[in-house]
Amino acid sequence: MIGERDITKVQELVYEMKVEQVMTKDIISVSPHSLMIELRDLLREKRISGVPVVDEGRLVGLVSIEDFIKCLAEGEIDIPIKDRMSINIKTLYNNEPLVQAVEEFDRTGYGRFPVIDRESGELVGIITKGDIVRGLLKKIEIEYHAEEIHRYRASHFFEDIVADKTTLIFQYKVISKDFNRAGQTSSGLKKTLRRMGMPSKVIRRVAIATYEAEMNIVVFTDGGQITARITPQEIRIDIVDSGPGIPDIEKAMQPGFSTAPDWIRELGFGAGMGLPNIKKCSDQMNLDSTVGKGTHLEITFNLNEKMKLGSGNDS
Amino acid sequence: MTVKEIVKILDCRVLTGERNLDSEVKAGCGCDLMSDVLAFIKPGAILLTGLNNPQAIRTAEMSDVGVVCFVRGKQPSEELIALARENEITLLTTSLPMFDACGKLYTNGLVGWSEYKE
Numbered sequence: 001m002i003g004e005r006d007i008t009k010v011q012e013l014v015y016e017m018k019v020e021q022v023m024t025k026d027i028i029s030v031s032p033h034s035l036m037i038e039l040r041d042l043l044r045e046k047r048i049s050g051v052p053v054v055d056e057g058r059l060v061g062l063v064s065i066e067d068f069i070k071c072l073a074e075g076e077i078d079i080p081i082k083d084r085m086s087i088n089i090k091t092l093y094n095n096e097p098l099v100q101a102v103e104e105f106d107r108t109g110y111g112r113f114p115v116i117d118r119e120s121g122e123l124v125g126i127i128t129k130g131d132i133v134r135g136l137l138k139k140i141e142i143e144y145h146a147e148e149i150h151r152y153r154a155s156h157f158f159e160d161i162v163a164d165k166t167t168l169i170f171q172y173k174v175i176s177k178d179f180n181r182a183g184q185t186s187s188g189l190k191k192t193l194r195r196m197g198m199p200s201k202v203i204r205r206v207a208i209a210t211y212e213a214e215m216n217i218v219v220f221t222d223g224g225q226i227t228a229r230i231t232p233q234e235i236r237i238d239i240v241d242s243g244p245g246i247p248d249i250e251k252a253m254q255p256g257f258s259t260a261p262d263w264i265r266e267l268g269f270g271a272g273m274g275l276p277n278i279k280k281c282s283d284q285m286n287l288d289s290t291v292g293k294g295t296h297l298e299i300t301f302n303l304n305e306k307m308k309l310g311s312g313n314d315s
Numbered sequence: 316m317t318v319k320e321i322v323k324i325l326d327c328r329v330l331t332g333e334r335n336l337d338s339e340v341k342a343g344c345g346c347d348l349m350s351d352v353l354a355f356i357k358p359g360a361i362l363l364t365g366l367n368n369p370q371a372i373r374t375a376e377m378s379d380v381g382v383v384c385f386v387r388g389k390q391p392s393e394e395l396i397a398l399a400r401e402n403e404i405t406l407l408t409t410s411l412p413m414f415d416a417c418g419k420l421y422t423n424g425l426v427g428w429s430e431y432k433e
Contacts, residue, residue, distance in 0.1 A: 180394065183373030187402075190377065200379070207377040208353045215370075268366040268374070273350035280354065 013136055019101055020094040022135025023115045023125035029054040032061065032082035036071045039063065039081070052114045052123055053085045059114050059123040061085030093118040094125070098132060105129055155197025158232045168230040174214055176223040179267060185226050186211035193235075202301055206235055209281040209299055212274045213239040219264050220244070221295070234283075235301040245291035253279070253287075316340050316425045318382055318405055321361060324419050325409040327384060330396055332405025340382055342431040345417040349374040355428050356380055363416050369395050376402045386413045 029052045030039065042051065043065055050064035063085040071077050071084055092101055092113045104113060115125040158166055170192060172185040190207040194200070210226065217224040217239065224241030246252050253275050260270025279285045282299040289295040319336040322329060329336070341359040346352045347366045356362065358379035364371050367389040375383050381404060385391060388410040391399075399406040409416055421427065 180369060183370065183376075186377055187373065204358065204377070204379050211373065211377045212350065212353060267368060268347060268349035268364075268370050271348045271350045273348075273354055277350060277354045 010136055010140070013139055014099040014102060015097050017098045017135065017139065018094065019092050019096050019098060019115055019127055020125065021139075022098065022131045023094075023127040024131055025125045027052060027054075027123060027126055029123065030063065030081055031055065032080065032085065034081050035078055036063075036068060036081055036084055037077040039068050040077075043068065050112055052126060053081055054123055057120075057122045059089070059091065059116060061087050062089045062114065089114060091116045092127060098135070101127055101132060105132075151195055151197055157196070166231065170228045170230075172226045172228075174217040174224050174226055176218060176221055178218060182215060182218040183211060185214050189226075189228055196230075198235075198303075202235070202303065205281040206237070206301055209278045210237055210239075212277050213237070213297055213299070215269050216274055217241050219260065219267075219269060224294075232303065234303055237299045237301075239297040239299075240294065242294040243292060245293055245295055246287075246289040247291050249287055249289060316420070316423065318361075318407075320423070321382070321384070321420065321425075322407060324423050325384065325407070325411055325416050327407040327409045330391065330406040330408060331400045332382075332403070335381070335403075335405050338381065338405075340425065343417065343420050343425045343427055344380075345386075345413050347413075353378055357428055357431050360428075360431075361420075361425075363413060363420075365389065365413055367391055367395070369398055371395075372398045372402065372404060372406075375404050381405060382407065384409055384416070386411060386416050 028042065028046055028048065030042065032053050032055050039051070043049070050062060052059055053061040053063055061082065063081050067084050067086070071079070090104065090108060090110065090113060092104065092115050094115050094117050101113065112126055112128045114123055115127055116122065117124045157168070170189065172188065174185055175181060186207055189210055190203060193203045193206060214226060221241035222243060224239065227238045229236045229238070251257050254272070255276040256272040258270050258272030264270035275287070278297070278299060283302045284300040286298040287295070316339070317336065318332070318338055318340060321327065321340060322336065339359070340361045342357050343363065344352060344356045344360050345363040347364055349366065349370050352362060352374050356378050360380055361382040361384060362371070362375055362380050363384045363386055365386050367385055371383055372395060383399065383404055384407040386409055389408060391406065396406060411419070
């Protein structure tokens with residue numbers, strides 16, 4: 001499936017890439033002094049419908065299968081190509097951006113353009129719509145492959161490190177009452193875990209739990225910090241804020257219990273489901289809170305044998 | 316049910332993800348409470364909501380929900396649309412109220428989470 005991002009990527013590429021990057025460089029050409037009859041075998045053998053006519057490196061014309069058929073119909077196949085070729089040919093320069101070629105194909109409806117080296121003036125290639133499509137696809141594939149390698153490296157990070165114990169730590173700051181940026185931490189963490197090749201079911205649980213916790217910091221506290229510690233065995237998230245603290249943790253854990261004011265409910269939160277949600281998503285949860293000092297929520301997700309790092313997305 | 320079918324049934328405007336209209340939606344969820352959504356929504360579902368703020372998109376992002384539809388003709392802000400696009404979430408709006416929109420999708424065969432089978 002082609003996503004929006006891929007489309008913009010193609011748009012970018014047609015501006016970025018040059019004609020010479022996609023054109024066919026193996027040019028089959030004919031001399032203006034050859035006879036039309038000689039075209040027959042050439043067109044049939046190479047399965048092409050037109051050939052540039054070149055004299056001492058310079059493009060002097062273009063002769064197509066239509067020209068040949070016309071000659072055939074008129075019984076004049078023994079005349080030199082130069083008498084029957086088209087002379088006013090639209091060409092493209094080697095260093096023009098692809099978008100220029102696309103526009104010319106659109107405007108003229110032609111099937112191919114000879115490509116001329118801007119400096120030497122010599123014929124260096126020929127370009128068709130097919131060349132453009134193939135060139136773009138190849139480039140996208142290469143870039144996709146580069147991203148895959150990126151992911152591969154990230155997912156094998158732990159295997160490549162020589163140490164008795166390895167822990168990756170990501171730290172995020174969460175700003176109080178900033179509702180437009182609320183969720184950025186969870187979003188960043190989710191994208192990072194995906195890039196590391198974590199299984200998508202675990203990523204989803206981590207993302208949902210972290211997002212609920214992040215919203216709690218934004219809504220109820222003066223700001224805080226989220227730290228993710230990743231080892232080959234588990235993901236541990238520490239969510240720490242500096243107040244006001246939870247007076248009755250048991251109550252706070254009851255589904256539906258909420259101290260959120262109405263304006264928070266209007267934002268779609270504050271239904272008293274946050275902490276129960278976090279507990280449901282995580283494998284282990286520890287909640288420590290002192291009124292006036294702050295809250296420390298620790299949640300852990302096991303990466304068992306089946307789901308360990310590098311096993312890739314599983315859904 | 317495909318996104319395209321949903322667009323037709325609810326007479327939606329498509330704000331992002333025009334090129335993903337052939338993708339499959341597995342279940343439906345109509346909800347304004349994001350915590351409830353986070354607790355129960357299935358990956359691959361459509362979220363119908365009246366909550367017109369970035370948290371609706373974030374919630375969809377966290378729970379692997381690819382399609383969000385705003386009901387009652389809510390017009391989201393440019394920032395919200397950009398956030399949806401960045402996270403490759405298809406964004407729709409319908410002028411139908413929540414109950415009507417959910418009802419139409421359900422009678423056309425889209426299940427909710429009580430009937431959803433993985």
